[in-house]
Amino acid sequence: MLKTFPVGGVHPPENKFSAGKAIETLPLPKTVTIPAGQHIGAPTQVLVKKGDTVKVGQIIAKASGFVSANIHSSVSGTVAKVDEIFDSSGYRKPSIVINVEGDEWMEDIDTSDTLIKDIKLSQNDIVKKVSEMGIVGLGGATFPTHVKLSIPDGKKAEYLIINAVECEPYLTADHQLMMEKGEEIMVGVSILMKAINVSKAIIGIENNKPNAIQHLTSLAGKYQGIKVEALKVQYPQGGEKQLIKALINREVPSGGLPLDVNCVVQNVGTAFAVYEAIQKNKPLIERIVSVTGKSVSKPSNFKARIGVSADMLIEAAGGLPSDTGKVVNGGPMMGKALGRTDVPVTKGTSGILIFKEEEASRKTIQPCIRCAKCVSVCPMGLEPYLLMTVAQKGNFERVETERAMDCIECGSCSYTCPSTRPLLDYIRLGKFEVGKMIRARNQR
């Protein structure tokens, strides 16, 4: 029996149309728009101004504080402006617009394809370099990676867990990366192991990617302490807590972090970015993005520079179909709908998903028939129907005692509800209000 997490979960149709499509490098754009904040945490301080010339890989915005991440130019050219521009959130955010001229990289970046296995840097230097290179979690959460790698005093990591499940339907970026950059990923994993000083790493891959499991398993033999584990397909296995539970049967306590059960979780794409940062001196300036959907004529996996317009990727995948009703940044379960398609690709863009008009609208909300399906699919053991009811009534104390803050916003409840109730919408509202309550309490 394949391992998986024991409570809840759903299995939406996988629809991995772009699976097996070789990673294509997108041509250079004319301009890029690089948002100055692309991670969870403190905003950055912009270092360039209009008229400055920059090279590929040059730092253009500096992290402010520990939980923050540097931003580097993904192109060479001249800064056209630094201004507030719409990003994927639908709000205007401080961004750096650069007119592309040529493709001139910083001299210290190794742009060759040669594999470098030897890890020269010390533990501390690795963490420092990861921070300098602006690496963030590439699974979509964009949490600065060096923060996760800095183990606080009194804590100890025992396992490095690599999230390669790609449990969101449609998305295939990680899958394709594993097929093409397996060795680099292994070195990246070894670097991460060194950074947190563990001897064991487990790469969890869902069973719907047998070729990736086989490929990485054959490579893992050559690297010390790395194990590849096949997992039963079940959403949301890519949730940190679910993945740890599935792989080593430990339960991260409510309100706690993976480190509380001696684990550090990193996404497989992040492992590759870490390889490039440490071995090749390359900052995080590009990423793999799946562009896909039922109506997309050429579902693809692209390597795109940070800051190119989503429009350009959609164009390269055959253009926006005329019956498009919704465009999502990320996967169908947790991604964010885009209000417009001229927004930049950022460090957190794992996919661009196109829905037809008829797939785009929600169905009418019916009364709750108390079928308990939402309860049985919740991977956190919550009662979504109840959370929605109490949030609707404005009883946020109850929302808190019913543990809404444990909700990982996986969407399994809304996905499954036969009455198509917007459970997660109301749970988010509840969490938002509870968050305010908690902050007010802490201030007193």
Place this chain on the structure above:
Amino acid sequence: MSNQLLKVSLSPHVHSGNSVHKEMYGVIYAMIPALLVSFIFFGLGAVRVTLIAVASAVVFEYLIQKYLIKGSNTIVDGSAVITGILLAFNVPSNLPCWIIIIGSLVSIGVAKMSFGGLGQNPFNPALVGRVFMLISFPVQMTSWPKPSFMNFSLVDAETAATPLAIVKEGIKNGESLTDLMSQIPTWTQMFIGEMGGSMGEISAIALLLGGLYMIWKKIITWHIPVSMLGTMVLFSGALYLVSPEQFVNPLFHLLTGGALLGAIFMATDMVTSPMTKTGMLIYGIGIGFITIAIRVFGAYPEGVSFAILVMNAFVPLINTYFKPKRFGEVKKNG
């Protein structure tokens, strides 16, 4: 930038395709085998009762929805059809029309709509209707026609007592249990459904088929039926072991008196049963226990309907005390 208007809504952006409609029709499909068996053994009488019960349930729901509540129309969701069929399942096939219509009015009007309609009612509507009829019209509700295979004449058939009633009455009159057991249908007859009783309760095989279908379609889970029937077997089995001369064996309890109908179609009604697996087990155990207690020590021969209604009343309490196991629950000391 294209000028297509894009929809923006929060995640998730996909839905399973589950719908109330599908859930309800799944239940209706699951009831077809038992319905057919009732037609086979009770002939046109059963067809008549079913049609009247379903039609009146749907009409009452429509009228109340339209003129009293003035809410959206829920007829299409099929829940009134289910209540109608379940009502028919719970009455004898020779019940006069007007009693069925009254039962239907109580089910839909009192037990369901007065609480706010679909999803709001604490008690199983069909059972409320049935118990109301049982108390108001005890004679008509307990004279069951004798089953006769494929007899579609309209002449009133003879009546036959249900096996449970035979045994209960007999024991009261001091007859020996061995004698009584020889008066009841054979096990095979009971399994197929050739015995006196309410329309839908007679055929174990048809009910089990429906139950398996609903479990396969994930409309119900095994928890309630298994815990309820399991408790009935354990409790009646313990009594049987203590004194086989005085108490009937557990299999008899399972096959008679609507135990399977109750376990598969009535106790599992999603609206009126608990929300968590543990809650469901407690609920099933409660129903099983009360059923046997009523049958063995109480005044009524059956007990299932009352047991379910009693446990319906406990559902809010069960939901409060039996929460799902929270992921990463931190154990508090002291």
